[in-house]
Amino acid sequence: MEWRGGKEQDPYFVSILLLKTMRQYRHVLYVAAITLVVTLGGLLFGYDTAVISGAEQAIEVYLIDSLGLGSFAHGLTVSSALIGCIVGGIISGFFSNRIGRKNTLLLAAVLFVLSALGSAYPEFLFFNVGEPTFGVLIMLNLYRILGGIGIGLASATAPTYIGEIAPAHIRGRLVSWYQFAIIFGQLVVYIVNWSIANGRSFEWIVDRGWRYMLASGAIPALLFFLLLFLVPETPRFLVSRKDDQRAFNILEKINGSREKAKEILEDIQLSLRQKEATGHLFSYGKTVVIVGILLSVFQQFVGINVALYYAPRIFESLGAGKNASMLQTVVMGLVNVVFTIVAIQTVDRWGRKPLLISGSVGMAVGMFGVATLAHYNIFGLWTLFFIVFYTASFMMSWGPITWVLLSEIFPNKIRGQAMAIAVAAQWAANFFISSTYPSMIEFSGAFTYGFYGVMSVLSAIFVLKMVPETKGKTLEELEKLWIK
Structure with missing residues (x-):
């Protein structure tokens, strides 16, 4: 059967053109894929800070009221993750500079997983499930603080990672997706909390529903952890560790040009040398x-x-x-x-x-x-x-x-x-x-x-x-x- 359309209508021609376009912009797709993975840290930021909103009333009944504690203990339990956020923010620079941006994000992902599972079952190893005690309340808050440390690490390191990996002309757009991920994470957890509680009695939520809400965060956290193994370390950190060849290879993949990669690598090397004496x-x-x-x-x-x-x-x-x-x-x-x-x-x-x-x-x-x-x-x-x-x-x-x-x-x-x-x-x-x-x-x-x-x-x-x-x-x- 003979094709009667013009060249631009030829399926073979269109497929070749599409392949050429993908090759031309594959560096942009590569950067976008990396950014998508790293912004999961923002999603977990929003998820972990907002998940308590659906569980706090049940926790108040299950632990605070049953222990005869007041609003101060309730408020502290709801906001305990913020304490961890401050700590995580403070120590993020140390980890980011010592073990790298990528490994710091991996550490944050591990903390997210441990916090989600631990806060869902704070009785693990030490206490009996269904027996609210002051020790259980302390463990719940410690796990929430642990998650807060993960948020603090991710909130400092993820934007830094994206900023260091992104080409200058699209850097603002890519880093902005981090804020979108935070808001989207909050939206996701509101839907998750609603779906867990929908059609259930408040007694069921007090008994086990709040645990499912808190545990649900382990799913995106585990996904974040696994996907991070597919992304590279940032070129700026690699140059600071004298690994110039790996940095050049990543810069070439990011920018799609050996000449541009060489130019940026030289600028990075110069910037690090200028303040090497003090820093x-x-x-x-x-x-x-x-x-x-x-x-x-x-x-x-x-x-x-x-x-x-x-x-x-x-x-x-x-x-x-x-x-x-x-x-x-x-x-x-x-x-x-x-x-x-x-x-x-x-x-x-x-x-x-x-x-x-x-x-x-x-x-x-x-x-x-x-x-x-x-x-x-x-x-x-x-x-x-x-x-x-x-x-x-x-x-x-x-x-x-x-x-x-x-x-x-x-x-x-x-x-x-x-x-x-x-x-x-x-x-x-x-x-x-x-x-x-x-x-x-x-x-x-x-x-x-x-x-x-x-x-x-x-x-x-x-x-x-x-x-x-x-x-x-x-x-x-x-x-x-x-x-x-």
Whole structure:
């Protein structure tokens, strides 16, 4: 049978063209595949921090109430993972520099698995299942802290890994996927928790349902662990260990060009030699470290985790019923996903600073709007509008872009140390803002949301005055900013 179509319609021609296109862009596909694996660390970040939301009421009945303990013990149990997050952030630099980015992520994956299984059955080895004791409560919290350490390690190392592996022209987009993975992980665990509890009695959830919820995290954690064996170590770390040949091979696969790989390798070698004599945290001055810390602190001080952790409670306090507040929370969650994708699509075109400043302005408008409504006791649709506007502004700016900048701004020689300090500061700020919200809102809703609005304004001024634009520059080119 004779083919009568034009050449462009010939199936053979189309298949050859497709193969050529795949060869031309296989380095991009390779980087995308690596990024997909590493962003599972972000998914586990979101999964592990949010999984407790479905289990905490059952744990309160099973352990806290049965032991005669109060709200302090309950609050500590719910937030104990944050303690581990701070510890994990602090020690991430040590492990990242000593054993490498990839091995640090493997360690985080192991901690995720142990935490999920251990917190689901804290009686393992030492206690009897079904007999709540103070020792069981301690073990539960220790396993949750262990998972928090994994989150701290992953939250510092995964963006660093992606930033070091990604070509300059798509680095912002790839690192932004880390924030998307966090939000997606939270969404996944909400669905998992709901599916476990759906149609079951609360007594069943108290008896065993909460265990299934906590144990479910072992599945994505094990997948993360196994897939990490398929990704390489970052070229920057390999050069720091004098393994230049392996670094060159990976750079060639990432960039699709021997010439480009050689050029980047020489830049990395030069950057590491320049500070080889010292290499201490302030080798490039204090400004770069301060900028990193303030990026992390402002990301939390604008109040985003209050909006995420306490969303149903916020909507209820502003006049919505329980069913309406849950629906409004779902709406906010969908907005978060959509506007994170907006950031991913625009960060390498518009730049980091314009997105951060516009996001700060949007957050300020949202929070000042909520504060004004709270002052005049006006609740309803406008409250939902301003909170959604606020979270949308955050998700298209400070949510993903902070991770992008933290992965970019620190010079090669101090990246592990500086990232560790910045991430530890982020978790400490998260803990402070989250823990002070209940007392602040009891004092005054208008003051509370007004405070977050003021922080949003200050964050815009900080970005305008202190944060450099990093779009399209290699990590070694950015290093020269701080040398000057």
